[in-house]
Amino acid sequence: MIVFENMSVTYPDRERPALEGVELAIGEGELALVVGPTGAGKSTLLRSVNGLVPHFSGGRLTGRVLVDGRSTADHRPRDLADVVGFVGQDPDATFVADIVEDELAYSMENLGLSPPTMRRRVEDVLDILNLHSLRQRAIMSLSGGQRQRVAIGAVLTAAPRLLVLDEPTSSLDPISAEEVLAALSRLVHDQGVTIVVAEHRLERIVHAADVIVSVPETAGGVRAGPPAAMLALSSVAPPIVRLAQVAGWDPLPLSVRDARRLAGGLRQRLVVRPAAVGRPTPGPVVATVRRLSARYGRLLALEGVSLDLAAGEVTAVMGRNGAGKTTLLRHLVGLRSPEQGSVTVQGRKPSEMRPAEAVRLVGLVPQDPASMLSADSVVAECRDADHDASLAPGRTRATLERLMPGLSDQIHPRDLSEGQRLALALAIVLAPAPPLILLDEPTRGLDYIAKSRLTVMLRDLAAEGHSVVLATHDVELVADTADRVVVLADGEIITDGPTREVVCHTPGLAPQVARILAPTEWLTVAEVESALVDSGSIR
């Protein structure tokens, strides 16, 4: 279906190629999962399938890319629209119409299909993606998962034989991500569509993949192979694979179901109770939220929320998209002032303070850390931050050095990887040493390596006595990092307790290790590994 023949891509003004010597063949009806660290060239690989690279991006492509026998050299993306459907990272930026049905019809109108055909295909796609009840809805009124399905449907109506998706679930909560992935697997199994998808959170999708294409950091090492074999060697692997390696399972299980069938022996070898792995008791209360309610127009965002946040504690705020997580953080940092109820941080109200003072009390790293960055080099960014918060010169740069050693001074923030950008934003927030630190969706676009570095950073901050709050969908991050989990639903707190208790008893929030080893309450591979080492069953 897709053949890459010795393909290399070099972007303009870059010395080294983004991809080099790619030899790859993806067959009809396969689901190919593209994995690799951020910035390794996954997006470049995906965008070269329908000719966006190089027709749209510029740069030089040598070698050949053949899609269904057509070469992208002489077919522009628009000429391949009936063969390849491409869904980009941010669905919101790709919508052309305002109503679901019109958006679905857009590509067919461009292809000049007859009205009866268009009508039939729209109905088909509405059924396949389970969108029929939303057909007349305004796209902007839909949830994230629904929007992502509309974006997929909008390319599917052109009846492409190949679908290319770039991180389709990165901003979705676990349940919405499930919806999207279920739709994808229906397409592979029932419609025979070939799918190429890039995804960081392998645990969500790896069990459905037929082929894994690994894109390593070094430009010339793109390889493809069966999932189990590829993951055994890969530097990026979901928890299930790392657990299997610790436990010595062979063949490598890729789904929780397969792993559970192998896990009986491991559960018996784990004689210690996991609760014994304790964490220090939290310190004094840093922030207090009392009976906080908030609404956007008619929409209720928060309803009577009360919460105490303690020093030395990492709290994860979880819940569906739109459950009120971001609204809660915005109140804590003072971007919104409470209409009802109160928010105090160390006895003061953040919304009533001057910005330059407030940053010494509470800091927030927003969902899109890039929005905080405005200078043209890392060192200028740090200098601005020192100036804004009237800190001693060099303070922010020193903080950054601690979080991410060895980052070059002169590099433009736009050229940083997601993980580096997050570290820079976190350094800016952290430099004035606020007792309360908030992070909104910090793992969006982070690979496993960057995520484990983030975990270490956050644990260190808590150990130094900061109170850290994460709003996140990432259950694996929560299992690794958080002491306490607060679950919001429709603006109300429905659960608040220690991480182990909450996530092990909420199926939608359980990390892979917990699901494999249930009913024993283990959360992370590291925990299991150290318990095994202690009991002497492995060295």
Next chain:
Amino acid sequence: MARRLTTLRVAPLHPVAWWAWAILLAAAAARTTNPLCLGLILAVAGWVVVSRRPQSTWARSYGTLLRLGALVVVIRVVVQVLFGERIPGHTLFTIPSLALPSWLAGVTLGGPVTADAVVGAACQGLRLAAILGCVGAANALVSPFRLLRCVPAGLYEIAVAVTVAVSFTPQVIASIGKVRDARRLRGRAVSGPAGMRGLAVPVLEGALERSLALAASMDSRGFGRRAVSSTRQRLASAATLAGLLGLAVGVYGVLDSGAPSGLGLPVVGVGALLVIAGLVATSVGSRTRYRPDRWAGREWVTVVVSAAALAAVIVVGRRDAASLAMPVYPLALPAVPPLALLGLLLAALPSVVAPPPIDTSVR
């Protein structure tokens, strides 16, 4: 078969029919200062909006336009009081007068303010407010996206550009909010000139990035695939555009009684011919259209009743022009022109004839 019922769609009224209705009603408003007629026009437009507007962001703009209308009335009265021509009659109060020197046309500002002047100015303001109300009604009843879908194939490229611009506005507003938040999170001033300077660059950057993403998406979905950029195509597009311009000028000539007589019907005729020629030339085999809006009985009724309303006002104006104006100096109660009022009442018919709106926002 409950599901079929919920997804069954009654085709909404054709967007062009709504706009024709609103423009004809606004044309009627432009021909009168009689507060009874103007009030009735506002009431009719408001009633139709309340009963037939969809639940959308655009529909909410109606309230804003009404407030704008009220502001227009106030401004018109204030301007009259301060700078307007002095009209004799019943004096309400006197403001100090100031005679400007002769090189400033020797105008006298201030002086006695009469009830006649205030009422006259208020009625003129009300006329503008009624026109705004009609435009706002059309805007609330039809989303700009639906209207743009009706644009003929010859103008398709322009329509796409406008569509994208329309959908970008809310995104730019959201992006401004995001950048302001980020500035506050860094401890920077949010307001003042320093705040403005830091705002423009990131917002523009964001808009540019989104445009690129949208362009990539449109290209991947076959935009421009069938475009034949032949000379004939361009000529036809130019003809359509020129024709539309001609139509606009011609309609102005017809509506404004003070315009030169040659500017009216002849220009309309030439414009219409050009548009038709352009459309015929471009409609041959390019894009197709998904579920195009249909023009049927309801659309005809909507246009005919509003045309009847305008006709009634024009006829009354010909027969007895004074009954359509607010009488000042001497100040009196406005006349009650039965034919005009009946005609305007007829324009409320779409509130029953048009199909009820489809809810596009409820989860």
